[in-house]
Amino acid sequence: MPSPDLNVLVVDDTIVYRKILSEVLESLEGVQLIGTASQGRLALARMEQTPADLVLLDVEMPEMDGLETLGHLRRRWPDTDVVMISGTNMSSAEITVQALEQGALDFIRKPEGADPEASRQELRDKLRPLIRHIGTRRNMRAPAAPRPAPLPPPPPPVLAKPPLGRIEVVGIGVSTGGPNALAELIPLLPADFPVPILVVQHMPPTFTASLAEHLDRRSHLRVCEAQEGEPIQTGSVYIAPGGKHMVVRRHEMGGGNGCQRIIGINENPPENSCRPSVDVLFRSMAAQYDKGIAAVIMTGMGNDGCEGVRTLKRRGCHCLTQSAETCVVYGMPMAVDEAGLSDEQIPLPLLAQRLVRLVREGGIP
Template identity: 45%
Template sequence: MVHILIVDDSALYRKILSEAATAHPGVEVTAVANGDLAMAKLAASKVDLVLLDVFMPDRNGPEVLSRIKAAYPAIPVVMVSGATGRDAQITLNALSSGAMDFIAKPTGTSFEAGIVTLRSEIRRIVDMARLRSTISIKPDATISKPPSATAPPKRLTPPPFIDLLLIGVSTGGPKALAELIPRLPAGFPVPVVIVQHMPPVFTLSLAEQLNRLSPLSVIEAPARHKLKAGEVLIAPGGMHLEIVKNPDGSLETRHSEAPPVHSCRPSVDVLFESAARCGLRGSVAVVLTGMGSDGAQGVAKLKVAFPTWCIAQNSETCAVYGMPQAVVNLNLDDELLPLGDIAPRLNKIFRV
């Protein structure tokens, strides 16, 4: 049984969230209206997961998040957010401060469709909470191998010529990227292209946040944008991002509204597999924290297409050790590193 605590000042949204959560078997819900009641409930009963509203009148979500993480650091907190730019920025700050993930409230003319999406998102969050619990007991049995990927022979060293740095990340990504990207120096010698599983609006806010923190230029990737060394591109939410090679040898972005892959759009596999078709001299692929196996098939195709060095984030520093573990299970990782060691290692590989 997964015990969920919902914290939202709106009686309507407490009802909506409770009904969406209890639609899944093995879920028990308690709902309260403010942060003080939430802290009292956490002190009095078992809670496996907190769904926390971003905006509340007495203490807002980030303030309550700080109190929860200070007193109960092991309990995962998921922010419940609107989809405006202001909501997105506050939510990203909360993710950088210890929230595990976020889900969007259903709003507007697509309210009914939003309820369906909300149920699916809560199922994902519940599965993630169960996965975290499973990993702490049995770390090697949580992700099965994707059936079609096969590992080529391992390299002994990174490729001598590298044209592209590719990064895939999901749950826990904003915090991980905020630690990694600002540590890549100005003058980084290749383009950096990232897929972070996020809906529209949030990816733009993430790019703006990282751009403020980083010596590199960080933008949400436009369509038909030529890749430049030292620029960081983040796939736009709701769109697959692909890379194509032009006749003059330059690399350019494409957007695609093709169906989700691994229930994700953008998908890491779609990005990596498009890069594998570009005939590069070499690449580095980094797979960071996240649930599921998105990215593993893409790494396999990169390694078959041309020399590729793969770094996976280790379990101890992941919010959810899913995507990196899928890479490790396929023997596709060349290095398994703590998050804090990845930027220095990249700087050494790229000689900056």
């Protein structure tokens, strides 16, 4: 019978922050703080004594930093979830994105405000849904048993109906588990992928720039953090900047040359507690594209993107959702699936292949 409490280990080289995190965790229901450690080697020794369900792991530490410690944790305790504790500078953002690509569940930023209680509340608001999700997943986990050999992946789905029109743009919404999922999807898309891709990954400022740089280095397509007024062009993947909404706008070219679709960036209020928000992007796509839209909803907590997909459906959108068994968190895709808005549920390893086929063969009525 699983323990009702989630055993949590805090690893941070700053004594003040270890204390703050410990106090926050002890104020949350369903959490048992089993200890703290000031650096990676001590954390691994503590895990040998009492393995944790969740490790909150500082990114930058002396002797053994967060990235190296994460590697040991993933190899030796693969069922333990790791959430990175990151600063807000570019160095921390760069390492954090690497950690997410290497299997960290998510990250939290160290609050910068001068109000201690406001900082504690910010941490509570971030940790509460993560802990709820980890606890639920742990309690649903079946007792350990020998696993059968994995079956080979199924073939790509066959189009059941004749193609209808040409896909002009792809919109992707993703959250928790997203950097790793995007790193598996975007680099597999070919250099001649025939339409632009607009991505909302729930992240704060600074981190999306690092994510874009990481993906750009590994991809055939150009991957960038989107900029205000930037033309939307084939061969590019545009990632919404952290902390801001991304939308599609039309720009009149003048001289009878028609109009061009461009990126718009704004700081309007969050939607679904998110900024950037998938719903905001998808609504703008519905307003600026008459048809030919593909939407992809991938791993993440919450339901951001569901209402956006509903709006896109009025434009004949074809929607792919990441299959439940390949999601880190089956939240955003589940909302779309349960609303009856998904046309296909695709395993992550097959998603790039399916997307290429979809845009080359057209949408499905």
